[in-house]
Amino acid sequence: MKTIDKKNKIEKELVFKISRMKEVIKPTKPHKHAGYHEFIILNEGAGVHTIDDTDYEVNPPALFYLNGEQVHCWDFTQIPKGYVMIFKEAFLDEFNDIEPLLSSIPTHMRLGKDNKHLLSDFDLMMKEFDSSRPNQLVLKSYLNVIIYKINELVTRNSQAKGDDKTVSAFKALVDKHYKTEKELGFYADQLHITKRRLSTLCSAEVGRPASSIITERLVMESKRLLRYTNNTISEIAHELQYSDASYFVKFFKSKTNLTPLEYRKRF
Template sequence: MSNNKSLDIPYQEWPLKSQFNIAPLGMAATDFTHQPHRHHHFQILWFTKAKGRHMVDFVWYEMEDNMLFLLRPGQVHQLDCEREGHVIFFTERFYFANKHDKETLYDFSNLFDNWHGYGPILIGENTAPSLLGLVDLMSREHRSPGANGRSIVKHYLNAFLLLAEREKKRNATDTMRPLHHDSRVVQLRRLLEKHYTREHQVAFYANAFALTPKRLNEITKETTGRTVTELLHDRIILEAKRNLAFSHKSVKEICYELGFEDPAYFSRFFKNNAGISPQDFRDIMFK
């Protein structure tokens, strides 16, 4: 960008006119597509063919064919690539419509977890045909829903997510980064997302599990390679970067919104964790 003013980062609503939609990637092009933007819902981007790059939360990824990106609500991304493929949008409410769904459908929280380091999933040639078949089934049912259409789409989506998780684990094995799962860490993510702007002490989160801070740190370290404090600081810094880069808010306003009382302390906190001051980060983003 050529000017020194940041822009309020937009939430792209299209094409989610309901709680679920599926479309070819080419149809998902709007005025927002090539700008940093984010969504209120979960998004699956499957690039069957791609050339260029894709930015997710300030990191650019060089594109390859059969690359799958899983985006949580609020993640910032930007497309700068030639592409073919499919995009799926859905809300958590669509997937878990009631208590019965919570008990019978796959919990995708771990699949969209980026605590092991965010990265796309490379889809193997043996899995791609199965995913393509599920995309076709979801598209057909969504366009012309019959009896129990919503439930049928959810089960097709469920199968798609299960295959994606298997590919994610295969990718981790190929790169010698085995993934560990602990339901308490999934719950911790939800607590952090809800309270990170107000609760900055590990004791608050440990109390929610009736654990000592030391024990909760041991669990998260084993599962994610990070302590609770590191996970919390990572989340605060990410939100600070989003606001510095994509809003008109002052550093002082961002400081207060993230639960800090002293702007000078917040600036030191940001620099210690990001390696650069808040103002310098904003200036670099808009050179």
């Protein structure tokens, strides 16, 4: 059985690492970095960054965020310059509100001229990390500040609506439980609100009902497995915890207008 390639850019004993982006033009194979989060900030470069099912134009200054389960690859046409920062959730254990903040960060953000202070923050963090005796508390504080600054940009860019904390918490729960819990009632119970209230919040904040967020997460993972593995349809259905492969096929076609095999043949 073929599985998605996994790359490990961080030593087992480390929970944080920052480095400069490799200044090379070389296409990479689709892979993911299971077990840690990754921020990539670029101030130079051009090309395409494919993440899951979407091609993003590399148009610096820009920020990319990968949550550990996303599959991605690069195809640069100009040498990239910037920073790659990776960290495990354990690095920020003492910051209780980090998980919902991370779940609200989009995969790609185009940065304006007034956002270049983020690049300076990455530069300061790199200098601390490369020092003879890097201070872990300083690095944690830098990362915490960076995550808050990114969320401030997200809020500012969302036409003053801002992501409601409940919606962010809901997205984080979906990322954790989408394979085993496909019903909205489970998430509403976890958040101690009604299903109607949760759907109202989602409609107001992200423009679509709460149930669609669960569906979109399932469809995204389905596409990822169809595109980047040679697992059979039955194996994929089993991994996504559908009791019946035919039901999975029916679900996928209803959301994409393609059967799983038709979608796979496109790639």
